[in-house]
Amino acid sequence: MTANTNDIRVMTSGAFTAAHLALIPELERLTKKTIVTASTSVGTGENSIPNRLKRGEIVDIVIVADTLLRQFIDEGLVLVEGYTPVARSSIGMAVRAGAPKPDISSTDALRRTLLQAKSIGYSASVSGQYLTTELVQRLGIADQVLGKCRHIGGGERVGAVVARGELEIGFQQMSELLPVPGIAHITPLPPEVQKVSVFSAGVAASTPDAALARSVIKFLASPDTANAITNSGLEPIGG
Numbered sequence: 485m486t487a488n489t490n491d492i493r494v495m496t497s498g499a500f501t502a503a504h505l506a507l508i509p510e511l512e513r514l515t516k517k518t519i520v521t522a523s524t525s526v527g528t529g530e531n532s533i534p535n536r537l538k539r540g541e542i543v544d545i546v547i548v549a550d551t552l553l554r555q556f557i558d559e560g561l562v563l564v565e566g567y568t569p570v571a572r573s574s575i576g577m578a579v580r581a582g583a584p585k586p587d588i589s590s591t592d593a594l595r596r597t598l599l600q601a602k603s604i605g606y607s608a609s610v611s612g613q614y615l616t617t618e619l620v621q622r623l624g625i626a627d628q629v630l631g632k633c634r635h636i637g638g639g640e641r642v643g644a645v646v647a648r649g650e651l652e653i654g655f656q657q658m659s660e661l662l663p664v665p666g667i668a669h670i671t672p673l674p675p676e677v678q679k680v681s682v683f684s685a686g687v688a689a690s691t692p693d694a695a696l697a698r699s700v701i702k703f704l705a706s707p708d709t710a711n712a713i714t715n716s717g718l719e720p721i722g723g
Contacts, residue, residue: 489692492700495523495533496547497609498641499573499657500683502716504547507709511700525639526552527608532639537561537688544691545700549610550682557686566687566698568705571718573681575611576658578667580646585669586653591676595623597653604633605642605654612636614679615655622677643667657681659717682721 492515496504501524508519522543523533533548537556546553546562550569556562577588577597586601587593598604598620606612616633620626634651636642642654647666654661661670672678685704687697703709705721713720 490518491520492517492545492696493520493522493543494545494547495536495543495688496521496545497526497533497549497552497683498524498607498660499549499609499681500547500571500659500716500718502659502663503571503709503713503718506712506716507704510708511703514703515696515700517696527637527639529638537690540690542690542692543688544693544697545685546688547683547685547704550684551610553684553686561689562686563689563694566694566701567684568686568701569682569684569721570701570704570709571683571713571720573657573659573683573718574672574678575614575655576661576670576672576717577653577655578643578646578661578664578670579653580649581666581668583652583668585671588671588674590674591623594674594677595625598623598629599625601652602632603651603653604629605636605645605651606633607642607656607660608635608637609657610679610681611656618679619673619677657717662717683718 511519586597606615620629642656643661643664645651646654685701687694691697710720
C-alpha cells in the first residue's frame with residue numbers, strides 16, 4: 485500500500501473509537517488532511533490492528549490499551565518517540581433494551597447477577613481478559629460462570645450481540661457500550677472490583693510523516709479534547 489500524503493491514517497481500539505470519531509472534524513481543520521480510520525479492532529483476526537501492523541500496512545497513529553502499545557513499541561511496530569497516554573477507561577455491563585436492570589451495585593450483587601445470568605458476553609480486549617482471568621476468580625465463581633461466557637471477536641462489539649438478544653448480559657469498556665443502539669442499563673463495575681485501563685497513542689513505524697503524527701497525538705492529549713473524550717465515556721489524561 486502506498487501512502488497518500490493527503491491522509492492521516494489512524495488505527496484505534498474500540499475503547500477510543502467514539503472519541504476519535506468526534507474529534508475528526510477538528511483534526512481535519514487543524515491539519516488540513518483527511519483523517520482515515522483504518523481499523524477499530526484489536527482482537528486476533530486477519531484484519532486486527534496487531535496483524536495489520538505486522539504486515540507493514542502504512543498507518544500514522546495507533547491508539548490502543550497502554551500495555552498493548554508498549555508491546556508494539558518493543559516489537560518495533562510503534563516508535564518510542566511520541567508515545568503518549570491519552571485516556572482512562574472503565575469496564576461496564578449492559579443488557580438488551582427493555583430488560584430489567586441487573587443489580588451490580590456491590591461485589592455481592594455482581595456475584596449474584598453473574599451466577600443468575602444464562603449467558604455472558606465479553607470482548608477480546610482488556611475488559612474480556614480481566615473478566616475471564618481475574619474477576620470471576622476473585623469472586624470465587626469461575627467454575628460456575630466461565631462455561632456460559634462467550635467471546636465476541638471479529639471486531640464486533642459485545643453490545644451489538646446483546647442487543648440482538650443472543651446474550652443476556654455483556655461486558656466491555658464503557659466507551660464501547662455507550663454508542664451501541666438497543667442496549668440499556670450501561671453500568672460500571674463496582675469500584676472495589678473495577679479495572680481502569682490507560683489507553684495510549686503512538687506513532688506507527690510505517691508512517692511517512694512522524695512529525696505530523698506526533699503533532700496530532702499532542703493535540704489528542706491536550707485540554708482541547710477533554711469534552712469529546714469525557715462524552716465518549718472515557719476520562720481524559722491530558723491537560
